[in-house]
Structures are given as structure tokens and as C-alpha cells.
Amino acid sequence: MSLGVDWMIDWVRTSAVVIAAHRVELITLDRDIGDGDHGENMDRGFSAVIAKLDTLPADAIPADVLKLVATTLISTVGGAAGPLYGTAYLKAAGAVAGLVELDGGALAALLRAARDGIVLRGKAESGDKTMVDVWTPAVDAADAAVGRGVDVAAVLAAAADAAEQGAVATEPLVARKGRASYLGERAIGHRDPGAQSTALLLRAAADTASGTASP
Amino acid sequence: MKKLINDPKNVVTEAVEGFAAAHADIVRASTDPIYLVRSDAPSNKVGIVSGGGSGHEPMHGGFVGYGMLDAAVPGAVFTSPTPDPIVAATAAVNGGRGVLHIVKNYTGDVLNFETAADLAGADGIEVRSVIVNDDVAVKDSLYTAGRRGVAGTVLVEKIAGAAAQRGDSLEEVTAVAEKVIGQVRSMGVALTPCVVPHAGEPSFTLADDEIEIGIGIHGEPGRERVKLQPADAIVDRLLGPILDDIPFASGDKVLLMVNGMGGTPQVELYIVYRHAAKVLAERGIEVARSLVGNFTTSLEMQGMSISVLKLDDALTELWDAPVQTAALRWGR
Numbered sequence: 001m002s003l004g005v006d007w008m009i010d011w012v013r014t015s016a017v018v019i020a021a022h023r024v025e026l027i028t029l030d031r032d033i034g035d036g037d038h039g040e041n042m043d044r045g046f047s048a049v050i051a052k053l054d055t056l057p058a059d060a061i062p063a064d065v066l067k068l069v070a071t072t073l074i075s076t077v078g079g080a081a082g083p084l085y086g087t088a089y090l091k092a093a094g095a096v097a098g099l100v101e102l103d104g105g106a107l108a109a110l111l112r113a114a115r116d117g118i119v120l121r122g123k124a125e126s127g128d129k130t131m132v133d134v135w136t137p138a139v140d141a142a143d144a145a146v147g148r149g150v151d152v153a154a155v156l157a158a159a160a161d162a163a164e165q166g167a168v169a170t171e172p173l174v175a176r177k178g179r180a181s182y183l184g185e186r187a188i189g190h191r192d193p194g195a196q197s198t199a200l201l202l203r204a205a206a207d208t209a210s211g212t213a214s215p
Numbered sequence: 216m217k218k219l220i221n222d223p224k225n226v227v228t229e230a231v232e233g234f235a236a237a238h239a240d241i242v243r244a245s246t247d248p249i250y251l252v253r254s255d256a257p258s259n260k261v262g263i264v265s266g267g268g269s270g271h272e273p274m275h276g277g278f279v280g281y282g283m284l285d286a287a288v289p290g291a292v293f294t295s296p297t298p299d300p301i302v303a304a305t306a307a308v309n310g311g312r313g314v315l316h317i318v319k320n321y322t323g324d325v326l327n328f329e330t331a332a333d334l335a336g337a338d339g340i341e342v343r344s345v346i347v348n349d350d351v352a353v354k355d356s357l358y359t360a361g362r363r364g365v366a367g368t369v370l371v372e373k374i375a376g377a378a379a380q381r382g383d384s385l386e387e388v389t390a391v392a393e394k395v396i397g398q399v400r401s402m403g404v405a406l407t408p409c410v411v412p413h414a415g416e417p418s419f420t421l422a423d424d425e426i427e428i429g430i431g432i433h434g435e436p437g438r439e440r441v442k443l444q445p446a447d448a449i450v451d452r453l454l455g456p457i458l459d460d461i462p463f464a465s466g467d468k469v470l471l472m473v474n475g476m477g478g479t480p481q482v483e484l485y486i487v488y489r490h491a492a493k494v495l496a497e498r499g500i501e502v503a504r505s506l507v508g509n510f511t512t513s514l515e516m517q518g519m520s521i522s523v524l525k526l527d528d529a530l531t532e533l534w535d536a537p538v539q540t541a542a543l544r545w546g547r
Contacts (some may be wrong), residue, residue, distance in 0.1 A: 027414055035270075035433040037294045040413045044291075074330070078268075078294040079323035083330055122325060178322050181359035182435045 001151045002101035003209060008062040009053060010211075012110035014204040016046035022200055029193040037079060038193040045085070061100050066093035066110075080178060081194060084118050084131065091117030104155040108142040109160060111202075115139045116189035122177065129175035129187060131194035134166035138202055153209040159169060160199070160206035167191060167199040216410045223413040227269045227289055234276055237542045241280045245307070248300035252278045252286040252307050252463065255464035261379040261388045262286070262308030265317040265372055266301060267324050268293040269395040270411070271432055274369060274511045277542030283376035283538070285315075292411050292514075293433045295323035305340055313341035313385030317372055317392060319364025320348040343385055345392045347371050349401040349522065351460045352429025352437045363431050366474040366511035367399035367522045371532075373543065377536035391533065395524065400460045402453040403520030405430035406443070407478060409513045428452055432476075432513045432520075446483065453493050453521045463523060465499030470534065472522040477512030481520055484508065490492055504534055510542065 019026075019042045025080035049072045056064060066089045074086030095113035096106055115135035124130040128163030145155040170192040175181045180192065220226055231251060235244035236515045242251045256262070266288030275287035285308035290296035302378030305314050314335070317327045325346065332342040349367030353359055375392040383391070405427045410415035421427060426449070429437025441452075463469065473488045475481070486509050495502055503526055511520070526534070537546035 031414060031416070031418055035435065036414045036418055037291065041291070041294055075297050075299045078290045078297045078327065080295075080321075080326055082295075082297055082323070084328035122322070136546050139481045176358050177360055179360065179431075179433070179435055180355055182363070182431060182437075184354070184359075186436060 001153050002103045003107070004101050005062050005065060006059055007208060008065040009056075010208040011205050012049060012053065012065060014208050015201050016050045018200050018204045019043055019046045019197065026090055026193050029196055033175065033183055033187045033190045034193060035179055038081060038197065041079050041081055041195055042078045044080065045073045048072050048076040061098070062102055063093040063097050063099065066090070066096070080122070081197070084122050084194070087121045088114035089119040102152070104146040104150070104152050107152060107155050108139070108146045111135070111142050112139045112145055124177040127173060128177045129170050129173040129180060129192050129195075130177050131192065131198045132169050133173070133192070134163045134195040134198040134202075137162040137166040138198075156202070156206040156209045160203040163199040163202040163212065167195040170195045216411070216415050218412055220412055223415075226412050227291055227381055228280060229256055230269065230272075231276070231289060236540070241541060245303065245440065248303050250286055250288045250300045250304040250307070251279050252304060253279055253281070256285050256308045257310035259310050260314065260382060261312045261385045262305070262310060262314040263317065263372070263376050263379050263388070264288065264301070264304050264308060265368070266290065266296050266304070266328075267319050267321070268295055268433070270409075270514050271511050273509070273542035275372070276451040278369065278376075278540045280538070280540035281547060282380045282536055283543065284372055288399065292413065295321065295327045295417055298327050298331040298334060301328060302334045302338075305331065305335040305342060305461075306338065309340045313343065315375060315379070315385065315388050315392065316342060316344040317375065318344055318346050319368055320346045320350075320361050321363065322360050341385060341388045343373070345389060345394055345396060349396070349399045350431065351400050351456045351498035352402045352431070354438065363430050363435070365401045365403060365522075366472060366520045367401045367524065368472065369474075369510045370399055370470065370472065370522065370524050371395045374530055374533045377533040377538070380536065391530075393455040395530065396526040398461065398530075399522055400457045401520050402457050402500070403430050403432070403437070403476065403518060404428050404453060405434070405437070405476065405513075405518035407475070407517040409434050409516040411514070426518075430518060432511060434513060446486045450487055450490045450494065450521065454491055457521060457523050458498065461525065463498070463500055463525060466532070468501045468503040468526045470493065470504040470524040470526055471495065471502045472506040472510070472524070474511050474522065475509040476518040476520070477509060478515040478517035481508065484519055487519055487521070495523075500525050501507075503531060535541045
């Protein structure tokens with residue numbers, strides 16, 4: 001069982017729908033500890049991605065889709081999220097370059113490359129109350145799932161579950177990166193908006209994969 | 216929320232179009248990608264580009280013109296611009312002697328300008344960057360994203376712009392910008408929150424009798440929330456940390472800036488200036504230059520910030536040099 005470009009496009013379309021549906025939630029989370037633009041920026045970025053999906057060639061492979069998402073997010077989102085997510089998708093594209101079909105191992109490698117890209121650009125570590133606190137457990141869970149030999153949908157489901165737990169786990173943390181870092185202890189009790197958007201994107205990946213697996 | 220807007224999505228575009236129309240003698244606007252540029256750019260001088268989220272007007276567009284910025288890149292409200300317009304603005308003002316990016320220290324601004332500088336560099340344009348971080352309200356900056364860039368940015372832009380206008384090299388302009396950054400300190404206070412157009416709700420809440428000391432220009436929380444007090448007491452709370460930071464000493468000559476956050480009338484800013492100047496005089500610090508008004512705002516937030524810049528003869532000469540922008544104009 002593997003996932004191809006149709007799934008990748010399905011994932012991107014679902015991501016846009018989910019981000020739009022959670023726009024206000026992300027704005028509210030960001031207003032609590034940042035400046036309140038995360039939902040707006042992500043919605044603008046993914047809307048732009050959707051508008052560009054039609055420009056993909058008929059023989060596009062998953063890496064082409066990831067590259068399109070990367071460049072579009074970098075040039076439309078702004079803020080910190082634009083460069084961070086842009087780098088994530090760009091590195092993810094590199095991890096699956098040339099592949100037509102993605103098995104569990106390729107998906108885990110894709111997620112790990114995305115995480116490494118975010119760490120490289122944002123220079124945040126685990127525990128800083130950022131999206132890294134979601135990406136790292138998700139990547140580890142995907143690797144573990146691949147080790148158990150489960151199918152691709154289960155690999156992504158494991159990543160999405162870990163991501164959601166990771167997002168919740170940012171709540172008690174003091175922020176050390178990004179705008180929330182200015183709050184000091186007052187950031188405690190608030191979920192990081194970037195962590196939440198990452199959890200939403202990974203859940204979209206899992207949902208679209210399981211939809212493919214059980215028609 | 217009541218705002219004079221048409222559609223939250225068009226706020227920045229429509230504002231830039233109006234600004235360019237109103238100041239057609241000084242600037243012209245590019246709308247795709249969006250940036251403002253001196254109508255006479257490029258010229259045979261170092262180019263100066265700044266930018267950041269909109270909502271802080273007149274910064275930065277109001278400071279495009281002779282003797283200050285060559286281009287300003289506005290992002291969405293409170294959101295840093297993306298790399299594309301920064302690259303385009305950089306190319307538009309490159310007269311062959313290089314371009315300086317003046318960046319406020321926010322994660323998004325730093326990341327997008329960094330990417331843009333790399334891209335412009337790949338196109339053969341020599342780009343240097345300076346990061347403004349004048350806000351002393353941020354404590355423990357080793358454990359945060361660092362001190363924020365606030366109203367002191369205007370002083371960096373004016374003085375670096377004057378050096379560039381004089382014909383200084385990219386290296387010299389960068390050095391003078393770094394010098395200003397090293398010698399300017401700021402801190403602000405909010406009496407009321409601001410409302411971001413696309414959010415439609417206040418960025419934070421303050422009780423009727425509360426104020427936030429050390430607020431950021433996007434409504435980021437400051438050092439502490441205290442009960443409203445007389446203006447002089449608030450000034451003391453802001454000036455203390457500023458003066459202790461470098462520290463400023465008796466005999467220093469300084470520029471004192473009182474900056475409104477957008478919702479505070481001038482009459483109150485001058486009440487603030489009165490006491491701040493008195494405190495400096497008591498400490499033996501000479502206020503050699505001053506600036507009072509709305510320069511780095513936070514939408515309709517009520518409040519203000521105080522900035523103190525240590526001057527020497529070289530910086531004073533550059534400060535006094537002619538400037539002709541929409542929001543700052545003298546000597547020309």
C-alpha cells in the first residue's frame with residue numbers, strides 16, 4: 001500500500017478546507033499569546049495554494065506538489081509561519097524527490113525532513129512552545145509505526161495522534177521563541193497556535209490517507 | 216469595533232494606493248508585489264529599505280523620501296511582508312552601491328528579510344542588514360526571541376538615510392545604523408488595546424482602570440499590568456529602565472522622542488514630554504534634540520512610548536540633515 005500524487009493533492013485540498021474552518025480558532029489562539037494573525041495568514045496561504053494547483057502538470061509527482069505548496073506559502077503567508085512552513089514543505093519535497101508512490105518509510109522521511117527544515121530555520125528546540133513540539137513527536141511516532149510494519153494510513157494516523165497530543169502539551173510551557181516569548185510565565189496555559197496548525201495539517205494527511213484506504 | 220474600512224482583505228492595498236496618490240511628489244507605489252519607493256529611485260547612493268507589518272503608520276511608508284528610506288515594504292496588518300516584495304523593492308532601489316535592510320527584531324520580519332537578502336544577493340545585489348532591538352521592556356532576552364524593535368527604528372532610519380544621502384558607502388551606512396541601534400533605548404505603555412481589522416476584536420483586554428507597562432507595538436504584553444496613574448508616574452516607570460540600560464549618564468547629550476501609539480492626543484504626548492525632559496535634566500542629561508508625535512503607532516491603541524538616543528556630533532549632524540518624506544520633513 002502506498003500513496004501517490006492524487007493523495008498528496010487531496011491532502012493539500014483538505015488542508016486548505018481545515019485551515020479555513022479553523023481560521024478563527026487559530027486567530028484566537030494567536031491573540032492570546034501572540035499578535036492574532038496566524039489563522040488569517042495560513043488561510044491566505046492555503047487559498048493561494050488551491051488557486052495554483054491547476055498549474056501542476058498532468059505528470060506531476062508528490063514532490064512537485066510539495067514544492068508548489070512551499071513556494072506559494074513563502075510568498076503569501078508572511079510572518080514567521082510563511083518561512084517556517086515554506087521551508088518544511090521544501091525539505092519534504094527533497095526527501096521524496098523522484099518518487100511516484102510513497103510507502104510508510106517515505107512518508108516518515110518526508111515528515112522528518114519537514115521537521116528538520118523548521119528546526120534549521122526557526123532555531124527552536126523541543127520545549128520552546130513552538131510547532132517543533134508537535135513535529136518531533138509526530139515524526140517519532142511515524143518512525144515507530146513504520147517499525148511496527150503498519151500500513152501507510154496507520155503511519156499517518158500515528159503521526160496525527162502524536163501531533164494532537166504535542167499541541168496540547170504546549171499549553172503548560174513557557175515560550176522561548178516567537179512572539180509568545182515576550183509573555184514569560186503568562187504564556188502558560190495557552191496552546192501555541194503554530195503547534196495547533198501543524199496538528200491540523202497532519203490530521204488532514206491522516207484523514208485523506210484513511211479515506212483512500214477504505215473507500 | 217468601528218473602522219473606516221471597506222473590506223479587511225483590502226486594507227493594506229487601499230491604504231498604499233491612497234498614500235501614493237496623496238504623496239505623488241515623493242513616492243510611487245508598486246501594487247504587485249506591493250511596496251512603496253521614492254519617485255526618484257534608484258540613484259547613485261546606497262539604497263535603504265525597511266518594512267514590516269502594516270498598522271504602524273506613518274512607519275514605514277511615511278519615511279520614504281529624500282534623506283531617509285528609499286523603499287518601504289508593508290506586510291499585512293501586523294504581519295511581516297513576504298520575501299518577494301522585499302526582493303523587488305531591493306532591486307528597485309539598487310543604484311549599484313548596495314542596499315541596507317533595516318529590520319525590526321521580530322521572528323517573522325527577520326526570517327523574511329533574511330530570505331529576501333539571500334535572494335537579492337543571488338541576483339548580484341550587495342545587501343547588508345541591521346536588526347533594531349531597542350525595546351528594554353523585554354527582560355531575559357537570552358530566553359526570548361530577543362528585544363523587540365519599536366519606535367527607535369525611526370531614528371535608525373533617519374540617521375542611516377542621511378548617511379546614505381550624503382554618499383557614504385554601504386559599509387559606512389551600515390556602521391552608522393549599528394551605532395544608532397547600540398545607543399537608542401525605548402519602552403512603551405498601553406492604556407487601551409488595538410483592534411486588528413481582520414480579527415475584529417481587541418488584541419488583549421485591559422480593565423477600565425488598568426494599563427500595560429512595556430507593551431509591544433503589536434499589543435504584545437509588556438512587563439506588568441498596573442492601575443492607571445498620573446502621567447508623570449507612568450513616565451517615571453518607562454524612563455527608569457531606559458536610562459539604566461546603557462546606562463545614560465550625567466553629561467550625555469540625547470535625542471528624546473515621545474511617540475504616540477495612534478489613539479492618544481498630542482496634548483497628552485506633550486504632558487509626557489514635559490516630565491520626561493524634566494527627569495533627564497535632573498539627571499544632568501542634556502536633551503539636544505526632540506521629536507514628539509505619532510511615528511510608530513499600533514492602530515488605535517491609546518498609549519505612548521519614550522525613546523532616548525545618545526547623541527554625538529556625528530549623529531547630531533546626520534539627524535539635522537535635510538529630510539523630505541510624508542511624515543518627517545525639514546531643511547529642504
